[in-house]
Amino acid sequence: MRGLYIHIPFCKRICTYCDFTKRVPKDNLMIKEYLKYLKEELFSYEKYFSSIETIYIGGGTPTLLDETDLTILLDMLKDFKNIKEYSIEINPETLTLDKVKILKKYGINRCSIGVESFDDNTLKILGRSHTKNDIYNAVKMLKDNGFTNINIDLIFAVPGQNISSIENDLKEFYKLDINHLSYYSLILEENTILYHKYKHNLFKPIDNEIEAKMYEFIINDLEKNDFKQYEISNFSKNNSESIHNKIYWENKEYIGVGLGASGYVDSTRYTNNNLLKEYYKKYRKTEEFIDKNTKFSEEMILGLRMLKGINIDFVNKKYDKDILNDFSELKKYVNNGFLAIDNGYLHLTKKGLLIGNDIFELFI
Numbered sequence: 001m002r003g004l005y006i007h008i009p010f011c012k013r014i015c016t017y018c019d020f021t022k023r024v025p026k027d028n029l030m031i032k033e034y035l036k037y038l039k040e041e042l043f044s045y046e047k048y049f050s051s052i053e054t055i056y057i058g059g060g061t062p063t064l065l066d067e068t069d070l071t072i073l074l075d076m077l078k079d080f081k082n083i084k085e086y087s088i089e090i091n092p093e094t095l096t097l098d099k100v101k102i103l104k105k106y107g108i109n110r111c112s113i114g115v116e117s118f119d120d121n122t123l124k125i126l127g128r129s130h131t132k133n134d135i136y137n138a139v140k141m142l143k144d145n146g147f148t149n150i151n152i153d154l155i156f157a158v159p160g161q162n163i164s165s166i167e168n169d170l171k172e173f174y175k176l177d178i179n180h181l182s183y184y185s186l187i188l189e190e191n192t193i194l195y196h197k198y199k200h201n202l203f204k205p206i207d208n209e210i211e212a213k214m215y216e217f218i219i220n221d222l223e224k225n226d227f228k229q230y231e232i233s234n235f236s237k238n239n240s241e242s243i244h245n246k247i248y249w250e251n252k253e254y255i256g257v258g259l260g261a262s263g264y265v266d267s268t269r270y271t272n273n274n275l276l277k278e279y280y281k282k283y284r285k286t287e288e289f290i291d292k293n294t295k296f297s298e299e300m301i302l303g304l305r306m307l308k309g310i311n312i313d314f315v316n317k318k319y320d321k322d323i324l325n326d327f328s329e330l331k332k333y334v335n336n337g338f339l340a341i342d343n344g345y346l347h348l349t350k351k352g353l354l355i356g357n358d359i360f361e362l363f364i
């Protein structure tokens with residue numbers, strides 16, 4: 001089983017916090033040219049097509065493509081059989097009824113909407129192009145057209161937010177009656193407008209302690225509202241855990257195509273060029289063979305991100321290790337209540353979720 005990730009690097013404008021590979025397209029010809037190369041790269045992986053079980057179209061903003069270009073994109077993916085989950089990322093203000101109908105026609109069965117917040121002031125700080133109303137319209141259009149598997153992305157620890165703004169965002173989220181939420185804490189990435197402002201003392205980031213309190217509030221509130229946390233930033237209801245994202249977290253292989261995309265195929269991790277001119281000359285920029293030790297480290301870190309945790313016996317046998325003795329710090333974290341062992345699985349506790357990064361350091 002493999003996943004397929006397709007990157008569409010075009011956005012209407014650039015959000016203040018965004019470090020992803022993206023650009024504002026010069027014109028429609030630029031998008032058409034990109035789709036041509038994307039198709040060529042995609043078909044260079046044709047021999048793997050029969051192993052693909054999930055497709056994820058991300059960005060950038062895939063729904064910035066107009067109806068014609070969206071059809072060109074989805075047409076190149078129409079011959080995949082055995083697809084269990086077919087997702088697309090949506091920016092609320094770019095969705096039209098015609099686009100929703102195209103998504104439905106081509107069999108997309110999971111929509112992930114970049115909402116970030118329901119508060120217009122927070123949206124402004126983040127430089128988003130949508131308003132609260134665009135969010136409601138997008139969700140309504142999707143639901144009216146039979147989409148039931150919907151995720152929204154939210155961000156917390158945005159300058160100006162406090163616990164009561166988080167509470168408000170969650171209230172708005174519950175009203176939408178959606179089964180999946182990815183709730184990220186804001187990361188101040190270098191080379192972003194927000195980071196530049198921070199460096200020039202134009203705002204004060206949220207204090208770590210307050211950020212931890214916000215995260216705790218989020219976890220508890222979602223639990224009270226029947227959402228199961230299954231990964232550090234992901235919560236779901238009614239068995240709607242993302243199959244595609246679990247491929248990443250379970251350290252399985254996936255093909256990534258498009259500008260700046262990364263992939264993991266035949267034990268090799270690769271990253272594509274992130275400048276259009278370079279990408280058109282040569283898709284891949286870097287390649288690294290993943291040896292057994294690196295694979296073990298990745299599997300531990302990714303596995304612990306999931307609330308289910310790591311099957312101790314399975315990992316010990318696979319890597320010829322005795323993790324609890326080889327990494328004696330793990331036992332200390334268990335004794336201090338940051339990690340726990342249940343039914344043979346080593347996993348983060350609620351308390352441990354707050355210091356996940358310290359624990360992951362053991363494997364870097």
Ligand SMILES: C[S@@+](CC[C@H](N)C(=O)[O-])C[C@H]1O[C@@H](n2cnc3c(N)ncnc32)[C@H](O)[C@@H]1O
Pocket residue numbers: 017018019020058059060061089090091113114115116153154155184185186187188189
């Ligand atoms: C890859 S982005 C692209 C999706 C889509 N273009 C959008 O903006 O809605 C997916 C999600 O990552 C999250 N994200 C991106 N940059 C982030 C940052 N610096 N800190 C926290 N979350 C971030 C946002 O929640 C965003 O919706």
Ligand code: SF4
Pocket residue numbers: 010011012013014015018019020022059060061091114
């Ligand atoms: S956050 Fe999304 S919409 Fe904003 S610039 Fe990044 S990819 Fe584009």
